[in-house]
Amino acid sequence: MLSSAGFVRQSLGLHLFFLRIMKEHSFFVEVGFTPRDASFTQRADALRMEFDGLLAEAIVLSNGVVDPEVLQSGEVITQYTLSAERATTFYTGVNIPTELTREEAGLRGGVCEEVSPILEQKVCELNQRAIVLTTSLIEFKTLVLSNVLSCKMFTFNYPLLIDHIMRESKLYVLMLQRLQSREEIDIQREAYEQEAFWNRIMAEHSKFIRGLLDPTENELFNTANNFGNEFDVLTNEAKQAIDMTVPISKVTSDSLRATLAIRDFKAQGTQGLLECRIRSIIVPLLGDHVLREANHYLRLLKIFSRC
Structure with a gap:
């Protein structure tokens, strides 16, 4: 069975990578719709902002706790992330909260053998909310892909890209569920x-x-x-x-x-x-x-x- 410290470290490392990936999936889907499907654009935008909120929470919980290798790997942010967000905001007009990137740049890793029950509970709750939100995103992507493949909708995203990002979302949910079960990898x-x-x-x-x-x-x-x-x-x-x-x-x-x-x-x-x-x-x-x-x-x- 996974230890409390292992559960917290692995969960937060997973969130720092995947929550950013999920919010960007929402963004890529959002900017691919035509004006006719404004309601879908709004739904994607709402999902994106919900992922922003979860990522902000994960950042706060991760400082001094998350595995240093995760922070050093370039999977959380790269030297290009902040500039890429600013340029993409300029091109699309979608307001991407760059303060999250700056906060992640200041994160410190840590190798703790014990974690407080309060932190463990907060991480467990974050995991569950991430499962629920990502499941909603999967359902949204599934609907979009179905509409595209049945010629009920046009999007500037390839059908394979929608399927591709859906598989990544499902992997995230699966890994969170395994962590919630305290499964030893x-x-x-x-x-x-x-x-x-x-x-x-x-x-x-x-x-x-x-x-x-x-x-x-x-x-x-x-x-x-x-x-x-x-x-x-x-x-x-x-x-x-x-x-x-x-x-x-x-x-x-x-x-x-x-x-x-x-x-x-x-x-x-x-x-x-x-x-x-x-x-x-x-x-x-x-x-x-x-x-x-x-x-x-x-x-x-x-x-x-x-x-």
Whole structure:
């Protein structure tokens, strides 16, 4: 059974990563609707602001408690996050609360063996509210995707992107439910499941980038396309590892190498977007978003490599 300290640290580390991801999912969905579907825009905006509130609470609870490796990984914020938020607010007119990013930049990690019952209870309550809110977001995304696929709605988001962010939301809920049950994580089993999941996510990131670049960006297009193909292979290898036909150590090693490379590609791309050097229909916040997800996956891969 997971200790109280482990429960608090793991929950808060998960929130610092995923609550920001969820609020940005809400934002990406929000700005993709046409004027006809203003009610959907308003619903997405309301969800985004609710996630802002939960993230603000998670930040306060995390200071001096959360695992330092989480803060140092670049999955919470990067050197580009604040600028990406400001630029994206300028482009869209949606007010993104940058004070959350500044507060996260000041967070301190900690390695405590014991936590107070009050803190444990607050984290447990935060987990439950995050499960409820993220479940509402999943239901909203499911409705949007159903409408798009049945030609009842048009959105500027790819159907695959909506499905992609729905899978990430479901993973967040599943992990919170496991924490609420105080489930002890089996690192070996986790490696199989997480690598199959995140290699597919990295492949789809590459394909979204490829599809959102201006047709004149041939070199970036080809690089993104190559990453997509490479992570498709790695996804299949991870699935074979689950079936015990490929050793997981080989998949982890190959995934680590490829994820380091795509992380660098995403960092350069985010910087290029902020400096207006890349022709695309990619808002800078999307570049920073996928960069943070690569950083999150890298931290997991390094944990798996040590086991």
